[in-house]
Amino acid sequence: MRDVEAIAKDRGLTNADLIAAAKTYLPSGEKDDYLMFASGGHAGQIFVVGLPSMRLLRSIAVFTPEPWQGWGYGVGNEILKEGFPNGKSNLWGDTHHPALSETKGDYDGQFVFINDKINARVAVIDLRDWETKQIVKNPLTLSDHGGTFVTPNTDYIIEGGQYAVPWGSEYAPISDYKEKYKGSVTLWKFDRNRGRIDKDQSFAIELPPYWQDLSDAGKLASDGYFFMNSLNTELATGGIQDKKPPFEAGASRNATDFLHIIDWKKAEQVFKAGKVEQIKGFPVITLETALAEGLLHVTPEPRSPHGVDVAPKGDFIVISGKLDPHVTIYSMDKIKKAIADKTFSGTDEFGVPILDFDSVVEARIEVGLGPLHTQFGPDGYAYTSLYLDSAVARWTMGGSYGSGTPEPDWTLVHKTPVHYNVGHIAVAEGDTVSPDGNYLVALNKWSVDRFYPTGPLLPQNLQLVDISDDGTKMPVIYDMPMGVGEPHYAQIVKADKLDPWTTYPEVGWDPHDQNINPMATKPKMERVQRNDDGTVDIFMTAIRSHFNPEHVYLKQGDVVRWHITNTERAVDATHGFAVPMYNITASLEPGEAVTIEFVADTPGTFPFYCSEFCSALHLEMMGYLMVEPE
Amino acid sequence: MASYLDRILGPRVHPLEASEHSMRYGAPGFILLTARVLLLVSLFLPYWHMELQAPQYPDGLHMTAHLNALSGDVAEIDGLNHYIGMRSLYEAAEIERTVGVFVMIAFVVMLELAAYIHTRWAVIMVVPVVFFPVVFLLDLHLWMKHFGLNLDPHAPLSNAVKPFVPTAMGKGGIGQFVTIATPGAGLILASVASFVLILALFFHRRAYLPLIKQQKRIDSVSA
Numbered sequence: 003m004r005d006v007e008a009i010a011k012d013r014g015l016t017n018a019d020l021i022a023a024a025k026t027y028l029p030s031g032e033k034d035d036y037l038m039f040a041s042g043g044h045a046g047q048i049f050v051v052g053l054p055s056m057r058l059l060r061s062i063a064v065f066t067p068e069p070w071q072g073w074g075y076g077v078g079n080e081i082l083k084e085g086f087p088n089g090k091s092n093l094w095g096d097t098h099h100p101a102l103s104e105t106k107g108d109y110d111g112q113f114v115f116i117n118d119k120i121n122a123r124v125a126v127i128d129l130r131d132w133e134t135k136q137i138v139k140n141p142l143t144l145s146d147h148g149g150t151f152v153t154p155n156t157d158y159i160i161e162g163g164q165y166a167v168p169w170g171s172e173y174a175p176i177s178d179y180k181e182k183y184k185g186s187v188t189l190w191k192f193d194r195n196r197g198r199i200d201k202d203q204s205f206a207i208e209l210p211p212y213w214q215d216l217s218d219a220g221k222l223a224s225d226g227y228f229f230m231n232s233l234n235t236e237l238a239t240g241g242i243q244d245k246k247p248p249f250e251a252g253a254s255r256n257a258t259d260f261l262h263i264i265d266w267k268k269a270e271q272v273f274k275a276g277k278v279e280q281i282k283g284f285p286v287i288t289l290e291t292a293l294a295e296g297l298l299h300v301t302p303e304p305r306s307p308h309g310v311d312v313a314p315k316g317d318f319i320v321i322s323g324k325l326d327p328h329v330t331i332y333s334m335d336k337i338k339k340a341i342a343d344k345t346f347s348g349t350d351e352f353g354v355p356i357l358d359f360d361s362v363v364e365a366r367i368e369v370g371l372g373p374l375h376t377q378f379g380p381d382g383y384a385y386t387s388l389y390l391d392s393a394v395a396r397w398t399m400g401g402s403y404g405s406g407t408p409e410p411d412w413t414l415v416h417k418t419p420v421h422y423n424v425g426h427i428a429v430a431e432g433d434t435v436s437p438d439g440n441y442l443v444a445l446n447k448w449s450v451d452r453f454y455p456t457g458p459l460l461p462q463n464l465q466l467v468d469i470s471d472d473g474t475k476m477p478v479i480y481d482m483p484m485g486v487g488e489p490h491y492a493q494i495v496k497a498d499k500l501d502p503w504t505t506y507p508e509v510g511w512d513p514h515d516q517n518i519n520p521m522a523t524k525p526k527m528e529r530v531q532r533n534d535d536g537t538v539d540i541f542m543t544a545i546r547s548h549f550n551p552e553h554v555y556l557k558q559g560d561v562v563r564w565h566i567t568n569t570e571r572a573v574d575a576t577h578g579f580a581v582p583m584y585n586i587t588a589s590l591e592p593g594e595a596v597t598i599e600f601v602a603d604t605p606g607t608f609p610f611y612c613s614e615f616c617s618a619l620h621l622e623m624m625g626y627l628m629v630e631p632e
Numbered sequence: 633m634a635s636y637l638d639r640i641l642g643p644r645v646h647p648l649e650a651s652e653h654s655m656r657y658g659a660p661g662f663i664l665l666t667a668r669v670l671l672l673v674s675l676f677l678p679y680w681h682m683e684l685q686a687p688q689y690p691d692g693l694h695m696t697a698h699l700n701a702l703s704g705d706v707a708e709i710d711g712l713n714h715y716i717g718m719r720s721l722y723e724a725a726e727i728e729r730t731v732g733v734f735v736m737i738a739f740v741v742m743l744e745l746a747a748y749i750h751t752r753w754a755v756i757m758v759v760p761v762v763f764f765p766v767v768f769l770l771d772l773h774l775w776m777k778h779f780g781l782n783l784d785p786h787a788p789l790s791n792a793v794k795p796f797v798p799t800a801m802g803k804g805g806i807g808q809f810v811t812i813a814t815p816g817a818g819l820i821l822a823s824v825a826s827f828v829l830i831l832a833l834f835f836h837r838r839a840y841l842p843l844i845k846q847q848k849r850i851d852s853v854s855a
Contacts, residue, residue: 545711546711547788570711571705571708572689572708617715618715618789619715622788
């Protein structure tokens, strides 16, 4: 231990630094306790980080082509295409909120979903092979922010819209805002057995043209409901260029916005009873129907809110409005009673009944400036990020949670500074029915001086906070720079809940169908097959350290289907397949079979090769594609 | 003809004598039966294991040989072997793996016969079985030697890995691999059977040699 002291002295490390290091350091080969699935922001991906080491384990390509995984360069093209708005190529995504699949309100480690805010899309990722299986494009709207959140058994994936647009984003001048612009939330039905969203069983609910923000599904005491924030309940239409108040002023003029309370179990029945309108080919429960059926209520909430977070038992809903120094805690019992008793303070201008604020609020706690998002611990503590204060607040819950903490109910306990401008936070399993606590990650937007300056574009800073102790002990113990995209939200799951494959179950596996592909090339069946219809099928295998066949002759203009099977069974024996000038690269994990389709439009001689350093003879793992000119 | 068969089978034991000395005359048969059971059970157990350890295979590579089959990471090992120009292991001992089970059944029949034969012909029936484990290992060694010494000289790693004799039993090494070959439960049972069979021969001789000598005396007197 004397060596440690010497090193600490030499490097200027404090005792707290040494403790932080000891809490986060993982010796080689040791594995993390938790996995954090973080959105990749502009990267259109998901990043998976191990905790407590804060090591980036992998990215998962979702909305954006990613060459290492071959995503969009030969594999996954069809899935990306599903998500093209109006069939128009769109190869980036603004991923925001990942949602791990849940069973009885607890993460089950089977799937993860994520939304793309820029084009209102939702993706399904299978956690057996960590690959995107489906992208659905919302036909009604062109931006979403209230996704993805799942109902407690993942029956539905909630995708709330954000900036109101006319249905299908058709043209309408902004002067028609109130009449033609629409708010909405879409409930995508998830078919767990198929691992796909079932579009035919999905529907949307029309909402007033507020800008709906984050959502969260109710659970236990609030099961059957979900909650959505909103901003711009002022219906501001901006226009700074015409000397009108800009959106930032107009949309935050009122002291309160509206918390939406939606009864989705009732909505499901309304949908199944056919009380929907087909809009853009998609079933929509109109606002009129929603009100007639009593599906939608609102209640005032502090303005410019972000998080709407349901407590572990489902009995409280915590709202933080970025422009109000409080967190506001609503009681589900009181909400249900107010709905039953029709304790309304009026209706909004679209006729939505407004539950009386005082009748539904349980508590308000002043936590600091810019409260943004709340997560829960296992012991009665809640944590709220403070964007303006650049801090994470710990406060105590009341009700049946109160006994878990030494401090009195509903009080601020401590604030830990973070660096800087924290957005979302994630506590280990902190939005489930049984939070783990232990770790909190602050997803900070600005890093300013935390890292070596990387030019004027700086990385975000993901800070790990140790929340395993009570009271005011809540130190930051690790800074992780994220120099790719912008992780908005993350969920942290106990690693042993996942059971991923380390190789595909059998040789010839099609990851898209999660089954054996009958067309997959089998060893000794390799060939180039010229079909009667003029197309060409190339049946190829890949194993250390050769492709078979190694010579492929094509004629210019051939329509080609190139079927490659990686016949390896060894863990990590991944091969790449890259063809120059044709913009093709595929990742072939052990057992995987892929089919790459293209037109051999460019004549010439093209050395294709394995782009993974698979073996000592990796450089020799190549072949020649020779395309004869017409 | 009958007398020829009688001379091979040897003298029969009178039922009264047999019941009076049940231990003496029961022992050879019982021990032969034990050996037969051991050998039959061994058919279902692995005869040989090979583990290959290397840095990039933290769990090692494992190969198991039953009398009639190779299993485990054979494809992966074959894949690695192609770098040094070794032939596929599936091409090794093909005949042995095809006939192995039948040979074992033949052995069981021979031991059955040995229980009925009371002359030294019984030894002919037993001795091949006694030597079976040794022959198995010898055959294994010869195949390994044959494969190891006949590497494709044009293989990618031919200048790094020279022909060698892989170790059929115990620890060996090749390239970055440490190889550990161990006997399987089947081979151990077969070896126990060999030991048991030697005991059986001893008890066989103790039971039937006096009868043969007695028969000879009777024959010489009557002659």
